[in-house]
Amino acid sequence: MGVGQVKHTWRTSKGEDRYRRGLYTFTFRASLHPSLATFDAPDAITACTRRIRSNTPLQALNLLNDSAWMEFSRSLAQRVLNADGLSDEQRIAMAFRLATSRQPQPDELQLLAGLLKQMREDYRSDAKDAKAVAGAESSEGEKAGDVAAWTLVARAILNLDETITRE
Amino acid sequence: MDPLLNITRRHFFRNCAVGVGGSRSRRCSRTPRSARRRVQTVELSTQTRGFHLQPRAKNVIYMFMAGGPSQLELFDYKPKLIELNGKPIPDSMIAGKRFAFMDSSFKDRSTLLGTRRKFAQYGKHGAWVSELFPHHAKIVDDIAIVKTVATDVFNHAPAKLFMNTGSAQFGRPSMGAWVTYGIGSESQNLPGFVVLLSGPRGPRGGAVNWGSGFLPTVHQGVPFRSSGDPIVNLSSPDGISPQHQRATIDAVNALNAKRLAATGDAEIQTRISQYEMAFKMQTSAPELCDLTGESQATLDLYGVERGKPSYAQNCLLARRLIERGVRFVQLYHTNWDSHGGPGETLEKTSKPAARSRSGQRRTRHGPETTRPARRHLVVWGGEFGRTPMGENRTSTGRNHHIEAAPCGSPAAARNRASSSAKRTNSASAPSKTAATSTTSTRRSCTCSASSTRS
Numbered sequence: 001m002g003v004g005q006v007k008h009t010w011r012t013s014k015g016e017d018r019y020r021r022g023l024y025t026f027t028f029r030a031s032l033h034p035s036l037a038t039f040d041a042p043d044a045i046t047a048c049t050r051r052i053r054s055n056t057p058l059q060a061l062n063l064l065n066d067s068a069w070m071e072f073s074r075s076l077a078q079r080v081l082n083a084d085g086l087s088d089e090q091r092i093a094m095a096f097r098l099a100t101s102r103q104p105q106p107d108e109l110q111l112l113a114g115l116l117k118q119m120r121e122d123y124r125s126d127a128k129d130a131k132a133v134a135g136a137e138s139s140e141g142e143k144a145g146d147v148a149a150w151t152l153v154a155r156a157i158l159n160l161d162e163t164i165t166r167e
Numbered sequence: 168m169d170p171l172l173n174i175t176r177r178h179f180f181r182n183c184a185v186g187v188g189g190s191r192s193r194r195c196s197r198t199p200r201s202a203r204r205r206v207q208t209v210e211l212s213t214q215t216r217g218f219h220l221q222p223r224a225k226n227v228i229y230m231f232m233a234g235g236p237s238q239l240e241l242f243d244y245k246p247k248l249i250e251l252n253g254k255p256i257p258d259s260m261i262a263g264k265r266f267a268f269m270d271s272s273f274k275d276r277s278t279l280l281g282t283r284r285k286f287a288q289y290g291k292h293g294a295w296v297s298e299l300f301p302h303h304a305k306i307v308d309d310i311a312i313v314k315t316v317a318t319d320v321f322n323h324a325p326a327k328l329f330m331n332t333g334s335a336q337f338g339r340p341s342m343g344a345w346v347t348y349g350i351g352s353e354s355q356n357l358p359g360f361v362v363l364l365s366g367p368r369g370p371r372g373g374a375v376n377w378g379s380g381f382l383p384t385v386h387q388g389v390p391f392r393s394s395g396d397p398i399v400n401l402s403s404p405d406g407i408s409p410q411h412q413r414a415t416i417d418a419v420n421a422l423n424a425k426r427l428a429a430t431g432d433a434e435i436q437t438r439i440s441q442y443e444m445a446f447k448m449q450t451s452a453p454e455l456c457d458l459t460g461e462s463q464a465t466l467d468l469y470g471v472e473r474g475k476p477s478y479a480q481n482c483l484l485a486r487r488l489i490e491r492g493v494r495f496v497q498l499y500h501t502n503w504d505s506h507g508g509p510g511e512t513l514e515k516t517s518k519p520a521a522r523s524r525s526g527q528r529r530t531r532h533g534p535e536t537t538r539p540a541r542r543h544l545v546v547w548g549g550e551f552g553r554t555p556m557g558e559n560r561t562s563t564g565r566n567h568h569i570e571a572a573p574c575g576s577p578a579a580a581r582n583r584a585s586s587s588a589k590r591t592n593s594a595s596a597p598s599k600t601a602a603t604s605t606t607s608t609r610r611s612c613t614c615s616a617s618s619t620r621s
Contacts, residue, residue, distance in 0.1 A: 030368050034392075034399060043324070043373030052337065052375055055384035055437045057358060058398060060445035064415070065400035108422055115418045122411065132406025152411060156418045161438045162426055 010034065038062045063159050070151075073158055074135055077150035089113060095154055099163040112153055119149035224544035225353075226489040227346065229497045230482075232516075233327065233370040234504030237553040238571050240284050240513055242312050244295035248555055249281030256556050266554065267321040267567040280557030280565065299517045314571070318551050321567045323504070324372035326550035331376045340380035341388065343495035348379075348386045353492030356451035358444060360386065361488055363481035364393035366501030366516075377497060385437040388497060394476050397456050397484070401449055412449070416442050455487055489543055503549055507557075507564025 008031035012018065027033070029044035039062075040054035063069055076098065080091040092112045096104040104112070123130040124145035134147035157163060239245060255278055284297040290308040303310075320326040325335035332339040340348070343360035352359025362377045370376060377388025391397035403412045420439045427435040458466070458473065461483065466472075470479040478500045485496040505513050553565035 037390075037392075038399070040374035040378075040387075040390075042375070043369065043371065045324070045371065050338075052378045052380075053384050053434070054374065054378070054387060055434060055441055056387065056389045057441045057444035057448055058389060058400075060438075060442045061398070061400040061448070064412070064442075064445065065403055067404065070404045105425070108425060111418055111421055115414060118414055119411065129406040129408070133404070148406065152407070152415055156415050156422075159415075159419045159442075160426070161423045161435050165434075 035062060035066065035068075060159075063164065064155070069158065070133075070155070073155035074133075074147070074151045076154035076158065077147055080154070081147065081150055088116060091150075092116065092153065095157050099157045100160065112156065115156060116149055116153045119152045120145065123148040223542065225542045226493065227343070227495045227544045227546065228485045228489065229342070229495070229546045230548075231327075231330075231370065231497060231499045232503045232547065232549040233366070233499050233501045234323065234516075235326075235549045235551045235553060235567055236503040236517075237505055237513065237565055238314065239282050239553060239555070239565070240505075241297050241299060241517070242295065243314055243571070244286040244297075245282065245555075248279060251279045252281035254279050260555075264570075265321065277556040277558060279555055280563060299513060316548070317571070318569045321551060321569045323370075323550060323567075326567075326569075327370055327372045327376050330548070330550050332378075332380065337372075337375040337378065338380055340382045340386070341377050343377060343388050343497055344379040344382050344386040346495050348382050350494070352494040354494075355492075356447045357455065357488065357491055357493050358389040358448075359493060360388045360495045361493055361497075362388040362390040363397075363484055363496065363498045364390060365476065365478040365481050365498070366393065368501055369393070370499040370501060376499075383433060383437055385440055388495075391484075392476075397476070398448070398452050401452055403449065409449075412446065416446050451491075455491065456484070458483065505553065505564045506566065507560040507562045 008028040010031070010033055013020070022033075025033070027044065032041050032044070038056075038058050040052065040056070042048035042051065076095055079098075080086075080095045083091065083094060086094065089109055092109055093104055096102075096108070096112070123133065127144065130144040130148040133151050134144045239248070282297070284299055286295050286297050287304070288294065289296055289304040292308060294307045294312060296303045296307055318326055318329055320329045320335045328337055329335045331341045343362075347359035360377065364370070374390070377390065379385075379387035392399065403409070407415075420442055423435050423439050423442075426432075427439070458471070458480075461471075465483070469483045471477065471483055472479075478498070481498050481500075485498060488496045500516070503513075503516050505516070552568045552571035554568040556566065557563040558566045
């Protein structure tokens with residue numbers, strides 16, 4: 001095997017590089033980033049005129065459980081929580097619109113509000129789990145429970161087919 | 168909202184033309200009942216209508232030796248070629264034929280190369296097997312060695328695609344996708360078509376080799392990783408309990424179902440099934456990959472070293488997958504591309520393959536699983552064979568050869584075929600078979616050989 005065909009190890013970047021868009025990341029033709037491999041990105045050695053359709057449970061696991069996606073969810077939660085003077089419904093609608101570019105239908109809003117309520121009850125009563133989800137820098141107590149509940153709602157929104165699929 | 172606003176142009180036209188979006192999306196849903204019904208339908212129809220060949224196999228394990236294993240170093244003994252070693256290749260053998268890397272093959276008019284491996288005959292049928300596969304001596308009567316498989320394509324990626332989909336251009340469904348589309352899978356907790364990877368890199372062509380083409384993507388192969396954990400992100404993030412995960416997936420699926428109703432996009436149905444499958448796999452996959460319950464004797468049989476991902480481990484995983492009802496398991500093992508370049512040694516590649524293959528079969532007959540082997544079809548092969556001429560790189564190897572392709576060896580066919588060059592339609596069917604055994608004898612006087620230094 002020639003040069004460039006060997007396996008390369010991916011390390012998480014530190015500092016501000018960590019938050020650079022993936023577009024600016026160096027790629028290695030024989031070692032796709034694990035997330036790209038999970039999404040069946042084409043082998044960079046062969047010409048690809050068109051991506052194949054791909055839809056696997058591993059992709060669902062990636063979007064649900066990957067630490068990067070958890071961080072995205074937490075940030076989206078923080079962003080809607082930081083907006084002043086909004087009701088829960090308005091915050092859900094804001095997150096939904098940021099992800100899908102449209103307002104949620106009333107039944108969609110209701111579904112997500114239900115999830116929020118359930119998660120808020122759970123996380124307000126379980127400080128340890130709440131802290132694990134909300135992140136170390138979030139404050140203690142009820143606030144952490146809130147951030148955790150919103151993180152799960154944001155995570156659901158980021159996992160929607162409509163969010164991750166561009167037609 | 169106006170329903171038309173939710174329909175994309177693509178789906179609008181598709182629904183106009185066929186109008187079957189709804190029925191198709193029901194079809195690819197993965198409920199236990201529908202899967203069972205489909206299996207029953209297939210069994211029923213074979214009894215009532217009667218195929219000329221009674222299907223027996225319930226699962227397929229397809230070991231794809233990526234790179235093109237040399238038939239002349241493994242199963243295809245050619246004494247004449249040894250005799251002609253070092254002679255120039257006659258024009259009659261190469262006239263009008265095309266080979267990959269014309270330069271390296273013809274720069275200094277490559278000469279014939281007899282095998283440097285020791286061969287001996289084994290079993291009732293006296294099948295020739297080389298020293299590279301010592302464990303096969305004991306099981307050779309149980310495998311059918313097909314020496315007549317040929318292909319159309321001599322470069323790795325398109326040749327792999329051709330073997331898997333019947334076309335050298337991508338866009339068509341792979342064999343595993345067709346099988347699970349046709350008869351479903353008995354496993355509700357694991358994907359119906361699983362791909363296991365091993366070796367220094369993934370197979371050329373990548374994901375298209377196990378793609379679903381124009382079939383619903385729920386039938387595509389699900390690749391497990393070749394290093395580290397076979398599946399990443401299996402556990403939920405810290406602080407998220409199974410109940411939280413369940414509630415999240417319920418919400419996501421409910422919202423996706425609304426989107427499906429609004430747009431009629433069948434891919435959303437797949438998405439919903441895959442989120443269900445993901446949830447189930449969070450429990451089923453750790454159990455699948457946990458080899459602590461396997462005895463040391465079994466691990467030795469396969470050549471598995473605990474905690475070390477390998478082809479051997481994938482063979483054992485393949486067995487565990489079909490035991491759990493997975494319909495189609497495909498293993499890719501690199502690198503069989505023995506040109507003679509650095510690191511391209513047959514010894515290195517064939518060693519794990521040798522042991523694991525015999526382990527695979529013997530374990531299935533062992534006390535732990537008493538199911539007869541005929542329920543599982545095991546296929547072994549690559550994308551093409553190697554030339555009778557030597558190719559000089561760092562050491563002498565062999566070039567790609569499309570006329571002597573993979574030595575497919577379906578174990579379940581053992582009652583029908585002996586191990587000689589019978590004219591057989593290999594189970595790896597998209598490739599055509601060559602006309603007669605004489606051609607195959609003549610053509611496969613190749614040999615490769617690996618480098619002397621590894």
